[in-house]
Amino acid sequence: MNIKALGAEFIGTFMLTASVLGAAFYSFGAPSGAAGIVGVALSIGITVMVLARSIGHISGGHYNPAVTLGLVAGGRFPAGDALPYIVAQCLGAIAATGVFALIGHAPPTFAANGYGTLSMLNASLTSVFIIEALLTAFFLIVIMGATRPNATAGFAPLAIGFTLTAIHLMSIPISNTSVNPARSLGPAIFAGGEALTQVWVFFAAPILGAVVGALIYKWLDE
Template sequence: MNSIKKYIAEAIGTMVLVLFGCGSAAIAGSVLGTFGIAMAFGLSIVAMAYVIGNISGCHVNPAVSIAMLIDKRLSPKDFVGYVVFQVIGAIVGIALLAFIINSADLGGFAVTGLGQNGFDEASAVGLSMIGAIIVEIILTFVFVFTILGVTDNEKTSAIAGIVIGLTLVFVHIMGIPLTGTSVNPARSLAPALLIGGLALQQVWVFIIAPLIGGSLAALVYRVFKYDKSENKA
């Protein structure tokens, strides 16, 4: 039962992230600009961290969950459960967003988009596929590396939600013009499934690259943790 509660918490958290983050990009992106959209994603994480953080850890992102698996803070069984429910939550969030857009006088979600990610012609600056892969690995590495550090220390755990949210803001500030910023496979898969076309063709980059970035962050952090324990000894 405790596992189910954690999985449902992950689904709710991911739904909120996708609905408000991608919703801000799709509905009010031209008004909010890069910084406003980045804040929407970051504040979504801050809000959810203080609601479901003590239930599931508020991963709401398969790239975070794979890092926690590598760092042995998450079991293989829970990793699968987390990812499945994160994807479900993201799909529910994007479906709600599509309904809201289609219920307003905005021309439909095919016109507004759903905050999908992309490269080449789907990038605001024409970033290449290789560039998109490198950018997403780097941004995810920085984001997940921060999460691993701030949640691994009791002294900083109380402010972890704020630190993580602000880190998500700053990686979005750089990433939005380049790829739309994924750093989260569930967040990218959901809009691609509804939009289809080019977004669906390109989504593999925004699934694989964040998972690589998250895994690298965990591997590097484990080295630092090992060095830290050696120094104490």
């Protein structure tokens, strides 16, 4: 395993998580006016876009355990390398959350994902599971299509970043948007309580969706 690839996955997932938490913690209460859901969605979309362009070539730019496992299912990534990638991603997300805990002014929930009282719309477990699985499947279809060998060079980061922005616009009110188990794990650990008991949903639904999405794309592109 290439240690530089693991370092890139740690840094990328750190910055991805930071882009969500920083916007979610501070932009809603900014004195000049809240950036709100649109601000959070743009923050993560732009961050992933620039990460893909800057360090994506080092590790493949997964920054998400669901993406890693989806790419394994789609035949784009070796299964034997998946666990080290996932560990690096989870550590990056936990480290990013820890930095914001030190900065302070974070809400008690640490922008954790969840259903019921952790959902802006008080969405049910079923609703949250469906939207997380569905949107992660969509995300993997875009990723695999945008990174196919004969795709137009240089456009994959745009496609992936804009897709992630759209995903957040669609689902922040339902689940606070995960589509990424590492992003969910970091805040859940620091929030504890209900967020930690619900974090399993944000492993199960995105991973299921990613595998299904990858298999759908593989079937479409055969």
